[in-house]
Amino acid sequence: MAARQALQVHLDLLSQPCRALHILLACTRLPHTVRHVALRRGEHRTPEFTEINPMQKVPVMVDNGFILTESDAIIKYLVNKYDVPDHWYPRQPERRARVDEYTAWHHTHTRPRAAKVFLLEVLLPAQTGSPVEEQCLMGALSQLQETLDQLESMFLRRQPFLCGDDITVADLLAVCELMQPEGGGRDVLQDRPLLQRWKSRVRAAVGDAFDQAHAVLYALRDRRRAKL
Amino acid sequence: MAVELYLDLLSQPCRSVLIFAKKNNIPHEVRNISLMDGEQYGDHFGKISLIRKVPALRDGDFTLTESPAILLYLAQKFQTPEHWYPADLQQRARIDEYLSWQHCAIRLHGSKVFWLKLMIPEVLHVEVPKEKMEAAVEELSGSLKLLEEKFLQDRPFIAGGHISLADLVAIVEVMQPVAAGLDVFEGRPKLNAWRDRVQAAIGKELFDEVHQNILGSQERVKVMDGSKLEFSKAKILNFFM
Numbered sequence: 001m002a003a004r005q006a007l008q009v010h011l012d013l014l015s016q017p018c019r020a021l022h023i024l025l026a027c028t029r030l031p032h033t034v035r036h037v038a039l040r041r042g043e044h045r046t047p048e049f050t051e052i053n054p055m056q057k058v059p060v061m062v063d064n065g066f067i068l069t070e071s072d073a074i075i076k077y078l079v080n081k082y083d084v085p086d087h088w089y090p091r092q093p094e095r096r097a098r099v100d101e102y103t104a105w106h107h108t109h110t111r112p113r114a115a116k117v118f119l120l121e122v123l124l125p126a127q128t129g130s131p132v133e134e135q136c137l138m139g140a141l142s143q144l145q146e147t148l149d150q151l152e153s154m155f156l157r158r159q160p161f162l163c164g165d166d167i168t169v170a171d172l173l174a175v176c177e178l179m180q181p182e183g184g185g186r187d188v189l190q191d192r193p194l195l196q197r198w199k200s201r202v203r204a205a206v207g208d209a210f211d212q213a214h215a216v217l218y219a220l221r222d223r224r225r226a227k228l
Numbered sequence: 229m230a231v232e233l234y235l236d237l238l239s240q241p242c243r244s245v246l247i248f249a250k251k252n253n254i255p256h257e258v259r260n261i262s263l264m265d266g267e268q269y270g271d272h273f274g275k276i277s278l279i280r281k282v283p284a285l286r287d288g289d290f291t292l293t294e295s296p297a298i299l300l301y302l303a304q305k306f307q308t309p310e311h312w313y314p315a316d317l318q319q320r321a322r323i324d325e326y327l328s329w330q331h332c333a334i335r336l337h338g339s340k341v342f343w344l345k346l347m348i349p350e351v352l353h354v355e356v357p358k359e360k361m362e363a364a365v366e367e368l369s370g371s372l373k374l375l376e377e378k379f380l381q382d383r384p385f386i387a388g389g390h391i392s393l394a395d396l397v398a399i400v401e402v403m404q405p406v407a408a409g410l411d412v413f414e415g416r417p418k419l420n421a422w423r424d425r426v427q428a429a430i431g432k433e434l435f436d437e438v439h440q441n442i443l444g445s446q447e448r449v450k451v452m453d454g455s456k457l458e459f460s461k462a463k464i465l466n467f468f469m
Contacts, residue, residue, distance in 0.1 A: 054378055055329075066318055073324035081317050093304050094290050100297035105279070107331035154278045 007032040009074075010052065010060040012039045013216040016115065016180050017071030018059045020172040024075055026209035028084040072103045075169045087166040098163040102155060102170040106177075113147045114177040114188065116140040121184040122220075144188060152194050160201055167205040175202045176213075183220045230255040231302070234276060234284040236263045237441045240335065241295030243400040245283040247430055247438050248299055248393075252308045264456050296327040299393045311390035319387045326379055326386050326394035330401065334375060337368040338404040342445075343468045346408035350449040352461055360469060368405060368412070375402075376418045384425055391429035399426045407442045 011018040037043045037058050044056045053060045053069050061074040068074050079089040090096050120137045155162040162170045181188050189195045203210045233256050235242040249256045261267045261282050268280045277284045279293045303313045341364050344356045379386050386394040413420040427435045
């Protein structure tokens with residue numbers, strides 16, 4: 001039997017979609033190797049990495065030479081290919097459609113709006129040395145509130161998880177985005193009991209994998225707190 | 229039983245859904261939702277979908293939004309020809325990869341050019357600074373370059389030898405800035421050739437029929453009542469400018 005190259009994923013756990021993928025891999029116990037790509041050190045812009053992904057982004061998956069980018073495509077590929085519990089990305093068409101609906105909506109709502117808060121509060125000041133642009137941040141927080149309202153009223157209305165009665169890949173993608181502002185010490189769910197209960201259910205469903213994936217983010221938060 | 233499709237053909241994803249339904253002879257009824265008249269905020273549409281976006285599908289008690297989800301659902305339910313979303317996992321992944329990437333790339337950049345070049349100055353009567361327009365065109369160029377170099381490469385279509393959902397979703401977005409008067413195909417022979425192949429695979433008549441409205445935009449804005457968009461003016465300016 002020819003030796004099979006293991007599944008490889010190129011990740012930086014500071015990246016929200018990388019964490020979602022990491023949690024899925026941990027929960028499903030798919031054998032894989034992780035190649036760390038330090039975004040802060042510009043490792044995504046090296047010639048070696050650019051050859052793997054010309055878009056210079058993470059996560060990237062390499063499965064026996066097959067290279068794939070985009071976290072939702074990677075996650076769906078892995079779930080389709082390997083024998084994992086059906087609830088992650090159900091085969092039943094209407095249940096699957098609900099997940100496809102959320103993962104599409106996620107790109108233009110949850111992801112950009114939560115990421116912007118982190119960008120304004122943590123990344124930009126760190127990169128430029130300038131203070132936080134308060135007015136922009138207020139605007140971003142206000143937009144995020146709209147998204148949180150929509151998550152509660154459109155996706156969590158009368159159901160425990162975003163796409164139904166059980167956890168799916170949609171919940172992983174969403175929770176990792178909503179965790180990102182914690183890197184700046186901000187809990188965006190602090191006044192949102194419905195979303196907090198959802199987050200607790202997600203944490204319970206994925207177990208230790210949650211904190212393990214978020215260790216880098218917690219460390220960033222703790223370093224910043226220590227400086228104050 | 230026919231599915232109901234809630235559409236406004238000025239919207240790119242509505243066009244991909246209608247083309248798919250017609251091309252595959254999927255029994256459907258179109259319910260027009262006029263975005264310019266704010267019909268997506270009406271009570272009736274709210275009963276169809278809380279998400280209040282078009283396109284939306286209703287199939288009995290089941291309602292769905294987001295064009296990638298709708299297209300995948302229709303492909304599976306009506307057992308459309310395999311090339312639209314092949315069983316081969318790698319080809320399928322290539323399509324999913326494109327459908328994911330395009331939200332914040334071609335879709336965003338093409339929409340931005342459409343609004344900055346046409347709708348904002350001509351309908352909202354707000355001047356668009358030259359640098360903003362140039363930056364938007366530059367961003368779109370970047371996305372079109374990635375479409376050609378990463379998603380197409382030397383393949384006739386995104387997933388390989390045949391048209392798939394990825395090409396369908398791509399072409400309707402690429403047409404949006406064209407409708408504003410920006411010829412994205414000029415100087416891009418690869419993109420041009422791909423467009424010809426996609427049009428041929430869809431059928432020129434169907435392609436033209438579905439794009440008729442949007443391609444009449446430059447004429448329509450001359451007689452359009454700008455006050456219709458007042459209610460979302462702030463939101464539009466905030467988003468695109």
